[in-house]
Amino acid sequence: MSQKSSEESDNASASTNLGSYFDSSTPTIFDEIVSSSKPDIFATVGSTSKFNMPPGTPSGNIFENDSSFEEPNEYATVNDYHRDAWIPSENTRKILRSIATTSTHGGSQHDRENLTMPGLALAEEMSDPIKEAVTYFLGEEETMNRNVSTLSDVTQDERGLRSLIKEGCYRAAVNLSGRLLAVYGQGYGKINHPSKHTPHSLQLWFTRLSLLTKLRQTEILETESTPFHNLDKPDMYFIFYPELYGTRPGSMASFAFRLLLAEIPMYYGKGKRAIDNLYAILATIKKIINNLENGLSEEGGVAKFNSDEREDSLQLWKARRSRTLVSVVNCALSTKNYILATEVLEQLLNSNEWKKGQAEILNSAIGRIYLSLGDVPAAEKKFSIVQTENPKAEHIKELVDRGLMAVAQNAFQEALKCFKTASELDPSNIMLLNNMAVCLLYTGKLEAAVDLMENMVTVQNPIKSLQEAVLLNMCTLYELHTTHSRQSKLQLLRQLNRYNGDATNIQCLKLTILQKSCVKCLEKKKKKGNR
Structure with missing residues (x-):
């Protein structure tokens, strides 16, 4: 095999592997960069x-x-x-009706099977993975550049929780939510132990489980969410506590x-x-x-x-x-x-009279699904429906749609032109810059793709662009670009240390961190070698 054909084979293989990093969880080859690869809540209707x-x-x-x-x-x-x-099940309705007629607290007369008994599954508090990685790779001195709040820096209440979430310190926020829930008798080891609920305690649980979802802590999430079932136990309703809420109807848990x-x-x-x-x-x-x-x-x-x-x-x-x-x-x-x-x-789309912007979103979403299935004509039909009242926004959306259509047909040069023109209209749009970098890669301009991404992360918009999807893409480009990618990855780690909270999954940098047990083994081997 000639050197050229060998290189083409390697590039094809690299491109195939690379696709897994550039695809998002939505059915689009290029989609808006989001801060989590999973479908993500908080602004719920x-x-x-x-x-x-x-x-x-x-x-x-x-x-x-x-x-x-x-x-x-x-x-x-x-x-x-x-x-x-909310409409409770028939069994719950009977119990609540009984409590309402007797005005007696429900917890004293009903079996454990009719109670919601949550608790923490995490005994230890979550640590800051960025700080640990910086200490491991760059040393203690570099951690001095880290300027984010920790659990001890905020008030131990909802105000502190808001502050941590605002700074992107989701792990610290999980830790604080655990402390606040312990006050309700719902701390570690309290699963299947009866306790009282209030709208406030349930809001704390909503916050905690949302954060665990965001952090992709699936095992903890499954264990801690299971006791709530479908929020239909009698103690999830105001009437269950007549001494606190009288005959107030409804569910204490938010929609x-x-x-x-x-x-x-x-x-x-x-x-x-x-x-x-x-x-x-x-x-x-x-x-x-x-x-x-x-x-x-x-x-x-x-x-x-x-x-x-x-x-x-x-x-x-x-x-x-x-x-x-x-x-x-x-x-x-x-x-x-x-x-x-x-x-x-x-x-x-057909069930409601949507505002124009909302209908556009729905049509665009359908079009992107058709694109992912390879049905370009159907996607084009949906995209043609999307027209906004804002001329600038309309032009950007049209350019993005045209770019996506080009990508679906492997016309990466044409897609690059569309995304580049759209980026000139909206220079701070991370999604457009990322899509441009991917198109540069697929048109054989790897070095230009690396330069574009580096400029975005280090100069143009470091705070907004230091997202896991972007960082994973960059590290993949580094590995394709050079065999000496480690230093470039460590520079990204320095950026994370300066700008990000504790929520980032450090694995997106594709750096190998030895476990403490492995480090001790290596230290022992070094000592034996010195002897």
């Missing part, structure tokens, strides 16, 4: 987290960069009575928490179970909407609110139905069930 959760968490990866699809501001004024409404728990099985490989969970939620939402349309309360009783309130509640629950369907789409994509994903998206 119908409920807003009081802890200002990090952007890009479970639920809505295919839409997460399109904020116009999320909850409109007008839903924030909906009364808590409507926001907290966002309910949606998160339904999705969680997707993150540990049980996508079908997650879809089943979401359809169970949709069935209840359908009952609530039917009750409201028939002049009843959400639970099916006599309505104690006026027609304006009913209309507001109806709009809220229709929005929640749409948001749940979006979650179904993401779960379907995670299981590669593209038929279900497109069917649900078409159902969404």
Whole structure:
């Protein structure tokens, strides 16, 4: 085999392997760079987290960069009575009815099987992987350049939790949430031990499980989320605690928490179970909407609110139905069930009178699924529908769509032109720069791709661009570019040390860190050799 053909073979092999790093979890060859490779929550329709959760968490990866699809501001004024409404199962309803008629605390008269008994599965607090890696590779002195908050730097309350999340210190936030939950008797070793619940404690759990999802701590996530089941045990409702809430109806758990728990099985490989969970939620939402349309309360009783309130509640629950369907789409994509994903998206598109921007997002999402399946004409038809009111935004979106179409047809030079023109209109867009680098690679301009990515991470926008997907791409390019890639990777580690919190998965740098036991073995061997 000639040297040229050998090189072509190597390049083809490298390109094949490289695809796994440049594909995202959404069904698009080039998609918006997100901070997690999994579908990510916090801005869920119908409920807003009081802890200002990090952007890009479970639920809505295919839409997460399109904020116009999320909850409109007008839903924030909906009364808590409507926001907290939920229809319990028949068994739970009987128990709650019994408590309401006797005004006796439920915990003293019911079996453990009717109680929700969560607890922490993590005995030790999570450490900062970036600091550990910097110490290992660069030495203690380099850690002096690290300027992020730790658990001991913030107040031990919700304000401290908000601060840690805002700085991207999600592991420290998990640690603080554990301390706060221990106050409720729900700390380590307390799974299957009875304890009282409040809206505040459940909000803490929502925060903690969301962060664990973000950090991809799937084993801990599965263990800690399981005790909540589907949030239908009697102690998840206000009526269970008459001494605290009187006869107040509704669920103490937010709709966002309910949606998160339904999705969680997707993150540990049980996508079908997650879809089943979401359809169970949709069935209840359908009952609530039917009750409201028939002049009843959400639970099916006599309505104690006026027609304006009913209309507001109806709009809220229709929005929640749409948001749940979006979650179904993401779960379907995670299981590669593209038929279900497109069917649900078409159902969404045709079921409501969307604002123009929202309809564009849905059409674009459908088009990208068609692209991933190789159906270019169908994708082109969907992309042609997408036209925005903002001329500049329209031009950028059109260029991105044209670029994606070119990529699907292996026309990388044409795709590069589209992404480059779009980038000139929006220079800070990380997705466009990343796509340009990939196109440069596939057109044989590896060095130019490396230079573009390095400029983005070190000069142009280090804070925004130091994301795992970008870093993994860069390290892959380094390995293709030179056999001496380690120093370049260590420079990226220095950037992470200066700018990022503790949430980054250090494995994206593709550096090998020996376990402490291995280090001790090497030290012993060195000592023996010195003798």
